[in-house]
Amino acid sequence: MEQTPTIRVAVVDDDPDIRTAARLALSRHVGEVVIEPRPEAVDPTAFDVVLLDMNLATGARDGRDGLDWLQRLRAADPTVSVVLMTAFGSIGLAVEAMKHGAADFVLKPWQNERLIATVTAAAALAQSRRAGVALESRHRALAASTTSPSGDIVAAAPAMLAALALLKRAAPSGANVLLLGESGTGKGVLARELHRMSARADKPFVTVDLGAVPESLFESELFGHKRGAFTDAKEDRPGRFVAADGGTLFLDEIGNLPPHLQRKLLTVLERQEVIPVGGDQAVRIDVRLITATNLPRLELAREAVFRQDLLYRVNTVEVALPPLRERREDIAALLEHFLALYARKHQQPRRRLTSSVLEALEAYGWPGNVRELQHAVERATILASDDALTVEDFPMLAAPRSATTTDAATLDSMERGAVERALAAHGGNISRAAAALGLTRAALYRRIEKHGL
Template sequence: MVRGNAFGRCLIVDDDPDILLSAKLLLRDLFGEVATFQSPEDALAAMEGERPDVILLDANFGRGATNAAEGFHWLAEILKRDPEAVVVMITAHGGVQIAVEAMKRGATDFVSKPWSNERLLATVRTAAALRNSRQEVVKERKRAAAIAAPTAVGETPLLGRSPSIARIYSLIDRAAPTEANVLILGENGTGKELVARELHRRSRRADNVLVSVDLGAVAENLFESELFGHVKGAFTDARGDRIGRLQAADGGTLFLDEVGNLPLHLQPKLLTALEQRQVIPVGANKPVPIDVRVIAATNLPPDRLSDESLFRQDLLFRLNTVEIDLPPLRDRREDILLLIEHYVGFYSKKYGKPVRRLPEDVAAQLVSYDWPGNVRALRHAAERAVILAGDEAFTVEDFSLSRTVARAPTPAPPVPPSDLNLDRAEKNIVEAALKKHAYNISLAAAELGLTRASLYRRMEKHGL
């Protein structure tokens, strides 16, 4: 753009050169480029390059024509080439009747000849802003589609034959085709996001996007902007309009991951948006309707989730029309070897490694291991084993079980009174909290009085 103009390009199509000159002079400070055409054919050719923000199109071109037939024809041709085009019709005859018909056929707005300069400027500015907003929506939907890309081959959803997994399959079969909100419970690594993707894939919204939001990773000061969007100038860094995740998911599915980590004072804002099925972007005063199906997930146990001091019960009721509780891997040990076989096969192919035997004694130890990190930890252990193992058979050491995570959540031994080293004391306390809560980061951090980020830093510091 030139001279700091608000918008990029405007095309004006009219058979009257005086109208073209007048409109160009009026709009030149609003656009970086204002191109004028007496011939609609030339205007269409100019659209093949940079798409304009706004097109001003005359309703009548032939001498004596008053029925706007030509304008409607060229309107259709413009929309055929660019369905998202923003067209403002210029009418001199027929008044409101032609204007209404033009908008039925896809025009965004209209102005009447002779026009008021203030009216024309306001109409064109609003139309250009609409074009920018549409482009932002398209951009957000593409980003959401990328986020919602199909799960990789190695991420086979809920692989297993145990009765508990069969029950989960049954719940998915019954809940997916409905519009019911679903709450997925389970420890870290049990596959909550995979269940959400499967619910979306089998739903009536499968052709639209699945937008994921990790509420545990959204900063409190960005919560409203991230979920509801904002308008230009709403705050210091708001250099343009931006739609939020809820609006990006319109027509599809919204997956609220780690919903249990949403601070209590922000929960009413989410509840209001879901109840009213609309959002108000930060800095705006007009609500935007949304049509989303909500799937939420949390690793909070039911007793913590039902604590009013941690989670609003009216929001919980809104989210858990259907509740799916994923079992930890230690409660479906009959699936462990099936999962090991799947991931070993996947990573052997990925890294070009030979097929290795899994001796019975190694298999028995893998089955007896408690896998506090659940399927995620098993997958990582299988990948390491494929990379590190010898050429013939796997050993227990290849899976690095002792370093994957601790075994059962038993209390850590107390620090000997004679050892007053602060670093060692901190390590023991952090390790004890992690073991107590089976390496559930949220719960361990809460007990230690730390944020999740602070706990991760201490885990890294001490090699936990």
């Protein structure tokens, strides 16, 4: 066998013949073999493998001494591989040693080939553990370097600054956070920011868009499945809860979850364990949960729409992101941010906004919120013929510009009247009033809220 110079082994046995035999067997196959009669003389960080006698105390026969030293060595260096040797081997003792973290077990007298194979495999295990630890610490350093306040989140409006301040206070606590806001208001970016500011920042951040998970795959996606659980389950697959273990799980569009799946989710959150589809073993999980929905708050408060016991589980802290039209101070700041970003991305000159274009953009309603603004700026950066952008570079400004303030007020009051009449005609029944108006219930709730009805 070829020599592997990187492997370092300590042999600890009170019997000098055993020490010599082990050294003879191993020295041609590993880089370094050190023999020691006493375990206290061994520094586990200096070795990949410690080959340790189970019965070190004179006359000891029950292996307790070896188990005790196994634990002490592993406590001093959890990455070291300890292989136990015993002349009184029994399966029971072997199992116990493995439970206490032994990499493997050899019976005396050993066959040299077996001993060499066992020690080489144990060394590979130690080396891969050490590589893993090195990787994790690099990851930690990287995460630490990015935990300063994010430069990617723009906030100038008081409502947005207040939302960010609340998020910052909630971040270290590990409390479940519910983010509310229309589509495109920034719930996704804030969820990520919350994770970055939390004690779990160097652990996984896993997102699931519940609106995009077909009902039939919900359990397998979230809780995982065992091989053979259904036709396509070719192998075991951990679900998103397990993938996020130790970190943060962000469940987006939680308001879209049908009632029977809301119940399943609630059970998992209460028990803090998941049972993969086709499995019978529960897996314990430790995740910080962030949820988000674009359902209006009033809608969410209805048991028929959303289980209130689930709501109380997920909304320990509730953060509402106002629509962009209600935080106009953010518009100019966001425009600046995206003009710089897209000029860099598309290697275009940095476009400028004249004050009249800026005013028009600030007055616009932005139904698609920040996402719409972002796309509008990207498009303008790519297509504009001049550095100074004009109203024509923003097509959404062109269409409704004929609506004057008075027209808008008239439209608003017409809408309010229609909603009031429909509600009165249907005795306040939301579903029927919504159907009569040709709206979804969520859309009707938004209008009820908007008009303060």
